[in-house]
Amino acid sequence: MTTTSHPPASRSGPGLQKPRVLFLLREYPQIGQTYIKNEIEALEQDYEIGIVTREAPGIPYDNHRPHSFAGTIEELVAAVQAFRPDLLHTHHLTELHLIGEVSRITGVPFTVRTHSCDTIALRRKGFAGRIRQMLRRETPPERSPWLRDALQAMESDLCLGVLGFPCARPWLIHAGANASKLIDCFPVVRFDHFHDRSANGDAVMNIGLVTEEKAMPDFLRLARKVPDRTFNLYAMGYRTEWLKARDAQLGAGVNMVDPVQPEDMPAEYKKHRWLVYTGDFARPTVGWPMAIAEAQAAGVGICMPNLRRDLIQYVGEGAGVLYDSIDELPAIVSAPVPEEMRERGFEQARKSDIERHKHLLTDLWDDALCGKLPDYRMIAEAAAAAGRMPAAGLATPA
Structure with a gap:
């Protein structure tokens, strides 16, 4: 239509x-x-x-x-x-x-x-x-x-x-x-609520419901490989306690953040340089999460698992990183977000406005x-x- x-x-x-x-x-x-x-x-x-x-x-x-x-x-x-x-x-x-x-x-x-x-x-x-x-x-x-x-x-x-x-x-x-x-x-997405071109902090974040298909233990593994960065996981759901136990076993040191009110989320995004979204490649059922567009609007760099061909349409050509393994990311999240990628992210996020x-x-x-x-x-x-x-x-x- x-x-x-x-x-x-x-x-x-x-x-x-x-x-x-x-x-x-x-x-x-x-x-x-x-x-x-x-x-x-x-x-x-x-x-x-x-x-x-x-x-x-x-x-x-x-x-x-x-x-x-x-x-x-x-x-x-x-x-x-x-x-x-x-x-x-x-x-x-x-x-x-x-x-x-x-x-x-x-x-x-x-x-x-x-x-x-x-x-x-x-x-x-x-x-x-x-x-x-x-x-x-x-x-x-x-x-x-x-x-x-x-x-x-x-x-x-x-x-x-x-x-x-x-x-x-x-x-x-x-x-x-x-x-x-x-x-x-x-x-x-309420683009204007998140749009902020000022400088971001240097932490790394992930966000979402703790389910098997979200593969959030991958985020813990990444945190363990990059000990000089702060990793924050905005986790929701009844399996959050299980994830906290996994973090303790790995010694990853990820901060598990309690649910945040929607009006407070723009400030949370600005603390971060990168958003690393995770997903299970064996069960590629992660969709088009709002967090991607919200983070792009806030100037955060995006790392999204390359689960399906359609995700490039959402993340945007050159507006984020589509990775095939979490092991590709330590060097990426340790570095600043390329300015061209950040600019493309702002424009890509507007499509969800x-x-x-x-x-x-x-x-x-x-x-x-x-x-x-x-x-x-x-x-x-x-x-x-x-x-x-x-x-x-x-x-x-x-």
Whole structure:
């Protein structure tokens, strides 16, 4: 799907009513999911945004927006009735079927923004991966029931579009997605929050959820080989204690940093000369992490494992280092970031700036708003008549 950039005029002036968008989310406000936070903050000037979440986060971040909880589809539909949105929106491909059901019942059109974790599973496996899948008797993700239901919801006329990374397009199409509903989009980063051309410190950092595919012990090994540099690991997840134990065994001396509030992260990046992201080459499931663009915007040099061909599109030609082994990096992280690489990093990070590409989402919304908006009294009556839930649970706003 091709779009023309025409950012909406501000709807916050006197006498103007903002269109209403209800976010239906699985988990909010999780400190490791600033994707959603960034998007909401970039849109709330022009749209009246409501937020409904099904789950409480493990570690919430501060300064989040008001939200309510709804655990069942009945409760979600009731939330739609209460907020009276013009549009629905969610994050993650795995939520597509659910929002599609709510949309079908209520008649409110919807959009979806996918992430790395939910689309990269659809990447065609190599020979070793296919053998491992067969030995474990795993159902390929592209044949899973949840994806079948998601793709069916995507076919609805109420689905305005599904945003995803450019690399995810062929994986989704191979899985059966309607190509005309897919919109290529870089990650959601508030570029201006991180953009800082001043000098950086000389520490080395890594950041992310501690999982096997992130191969964070590689970062510990690198730290041990470069003892004259400070190494900071901004680790999250229940396996962090295990990683601390590994660090003690190796004598790597890596500082394990507790979760940091999103507003404080720009200053954290500026302490560092290099960001070394790690990943398991045997399971190349690391996606397009926001930390790469955030660090580039802050003037930090990037080292990213050369897991797949698509990563050069994200890191940028000459804007970072794609390494084939952690053993290549001691000399690199001991030296300054080449100035040309740093400059290219600033420009590459701009591709993820939500202020530059939010029109890819709002164009879909604005086009839908030109049509007829839902009649909530008819929705309530139709849903009750269909037996989806008791009529009492669908009290129509006065």
